[in-house]
Amino acid sequence: MNLEEVAKRAGVSTATVSRVLNNIDVVKNSTRNKVMRAVSELNYHPNLNARALAGGKSRTLGLIVSNLENPFFLDVFRSLEAEAHSNNYEVIVANTGYSAEQMVKHVRLMIGRRVDGLAVIVSELDPELMRELSHSKIPTVFYDPGAKPRHAIGIRVNYRRSIERIVEYLHAVGHNRLAFVGHHASLGPISEREKAFVETVSSYGEQTEYRTVADQDGFDGGRNAARKLLASGFEPTAIICVNDFMAVGVLRELREQGLRVPGDISVTGFDNIKLSEYCYPPLTTVHIPREQIGLMVFQSLVREAAPNAPGRELVLDPELVLRESTGAAPAARKR
């Protein structure tokens, strides 16, 4: 089924059918109707591949994320998609699962598909790959939630400040043995959150101890991290998690070891995903506006968008959300 058959049936040329299908309003109304009828009678669906090829654009955006299982990424996807849809764009998601191999593969796929824009929200960015990408001339947005934005695109979440607020708050209510739970992909120099943690805690001087652990992103990873932490002999009064997703895993391990939250240990998350309200106890966390991120990503990818060009630079400041997973440090506890 193709344009030609439709054209034949409607008694017009393929050019005219194309015009009708693309809402080019030079077509006489009666002609348009004939075409429309033929289209529906034949149950015709334009071949998008041919369209993209001939037209040189796909009205499709690509989004590559590290872990769709983590609601943070899913939320960004949904928000990007919502914005895209209302601008008549589509978005294709790809999940790397933190694998560099998958990352390469999906980037190439996106290039192969000739997406009109690509958003890369991952932690495993390889410089070589970035070159390959920029070489492709596809408008791209990099956003590494575990690090500072690579290419200035006007989105900046102040992770450092967020962590500071968490630590300050905990310190204020008496916590002096803090632990940070990160995930592997956020280790190393790129981990803004972890760095911020270490620096902030260090600034309190000797009387405040800290430790960091890491495992995979996810429930299991959080649980393992907590287990390792507790097995290490360090007895934290509070555990700061790199995200809510892992925090839920941490909560479980604490529960199983008979530790009360926040009675014995306070726990904080990060992102403020829906689950952070529904887990037990509900998590104290930092709200990261995924909707805004999706919106900004769209706007920076699609030039034609940005209706009233809102400054292009948006710094998202932390908003601490206090819930039941945190409280005052246990008064007297052996060191």
Add this chain to the structure above:
Amino acid sequence: MNLEEVAKRAGVSTATVSRVLNNIDVVKNSTRNKVMRAVSELNYHPNLNARALAGGKSRTLGLIVSNLENPFFLDVFRSLEAEAHSNNYEVIVANTGYSAEQMVKHVRLMIGRRVDGLAVIVSELDPELMRELSHSKIPTVFYDPGAKPRHAIGIRVNYRRSIERIVEYLHAVGHNRLAFVGHHASLGPISEREKAFVETVSSYGEQTEYRTVADQDGFDGGRNAARKLLASGFEPTAIICVNDFMAVGVLRELREQGLRVPGDISVTGFDNIKLSEYCYPPLTTVHIPREQIGLMVFQSLVREAAPNAPGRELVLDPELVLRESTGAAPAARKR
């Protein structure tokens, strides 16, 4: 950047480049190397749209689901994708959010993309749409997790039996006021789980009371459902949820109303998503093997697959997973 430029650079014809890129092993090794070099020097990425157009196939599968936020669907996606990848296929997901409009839109999009196969795992199947789809000649698998499989494709989860097992178990430990929490999309005649619930409970006769409620799929929906249920005056000894996702919402509402689980009320989920182990208390649920579903979907879509054709029909039987969210009915409680 296209085949021709690569061909020119390598000093061969486009046909040869194409052969190399497609691993057609008639190419002399030295020639292949020249081409490979040109490809990487030019940072060439084949245009997949052109490829699909010319080749008549995309090696891409489409998957449409109701609610990616519900880990059940995400798991099916990941499993389908894993299987697809290992067979050199790609999969594109689309989320309807239970909206019929989105459903139509995405089906058309998939047809437009000329996917080589389409899996539709939703609750909002419209007969008209199904006609449109079958007209498109794209191999399709329908699988409605809330109903019985439409097109026999060899996957069948025995939902009825699963619900029966849950109810029997609860009844055996003394529960006699049961409630079912469903979601809107699973209402009506298509809701196998709800029907099974009603019928099973009814079979216990007068001494066992029951009620059903429904709300949106999700944490909030579960919570609302629980709230409505409790506000109705009915005092269930156990709440059977259509899936784990909603069950977590139910748990929260019970907690906020000061009801203990399972002390005052037992709660069950369905699917056995990861979260069911991590919520509090961990959910008694029924394990639904998403990995198998993804695998079967792939095999029924891609004929060339199914290496040792495993019978094509797989009935997945329920496996009850007992955890802490259920227990004996509270001994003496006012009716």
Add this chain to the structure above:
DNA sequence: TTGAAAGCGCTACCAG
């Protein structure tokens, strides 16, 4: 307002 025709980049068939 409409039609004819030249590509878009690639595959696959036919020769050689």
Add this chain to the structure above:
DNA sequence: CTGGTAGCGCTTTCAA
């Protein structure tokens, strides 16, 4: 083993 070339289905001038 390699090249030439006819499409794949659609968009987009250019003319009429």
